[in-house]
């Protein structure tokens with residue numbers, strides 16, 4: 001079932017088009033990977049979907065409602081975002097940072113409850129960062145910060161997750177753990193996950209569907225085997241790429 005519908009969405013900066021006429025639906029229970037070269041419009045698309053950026057034309061519907069018309073707290077109860085270049089206040093601890101994810105649920109006095117702190121600690125535990133709870137963000141490594149930001153998104157307890165290159169600073173173990181966690185959230189808890197990934201092999205392995213952006217346009221959307229073809233990828237990435245059958249698994253393997 002489609003929970004978020006992107007309709008003919010275009011984003012422009014001054015006169016330059018960054019996203020052009022993109023249409024797709026994000027379904028409950030799926031991981032949809034958004035891939036494409038640098039500058040192809042992935043982050044702009046994510047920002048427009050999250051409501052952080054107003055589209056030039058088109059719209060994003062959340063359960064039938066235009067996200068531009070929702071109040072920020074309403075949006076934040078539906079969609080949690082891990083942006084690509086988040087500004088992180090360095091003086092807050094990891095736990096305090098994750099508690100910001102509870103902001104959309106504060107009572108009318110703006111107070112956090114004991115259950116908010118428990119949810120924040122559980123979220124840190126899910127990204128293997130509970131031991132970082134009392135550390136200041138400014139003292140964490142890039143990968144540690146990234147896991148805390150994912151925990152903040154999880155603490156929002158939303159049906160939709162928008163993750164913009166959340167694996168960038170992570171080592172291989174944490175990349176795999178993050179993607180496994182993400183897939184579990186989709187499979188077990190029915191979340192709808194849109195995740196920008198650079199690594200096409202990780203996208204092939206963990207995504208149910210892949211959306212390929214090129215110069216702001218959605219060139220292909222479908223199962224990994226149908227989108228990740230050598231013709232498509234060589235054209236889009238402008239280098240020869242081979243797509244092989246994976247020796248042990250049921251998804252393609254991409255080699256430069």
Ligand code: ADP
Nearest residue numbers: 013017018036037038039040041042043044045
């Ligand atoms: P990606 O995430 O795929 O690398 P982006 O969405 O960040 O791509 O960028 C798409 C295009 O829009 C690029 O040409 C980029 O230079 C441009 N762009 C992105 N953000 C801005 C901005 N704030 N102002 C002007 N141009 C921007």
Ligand code: MG
Nearest residue numbers: 042043044084
């Ligand atoms: Mg980007």
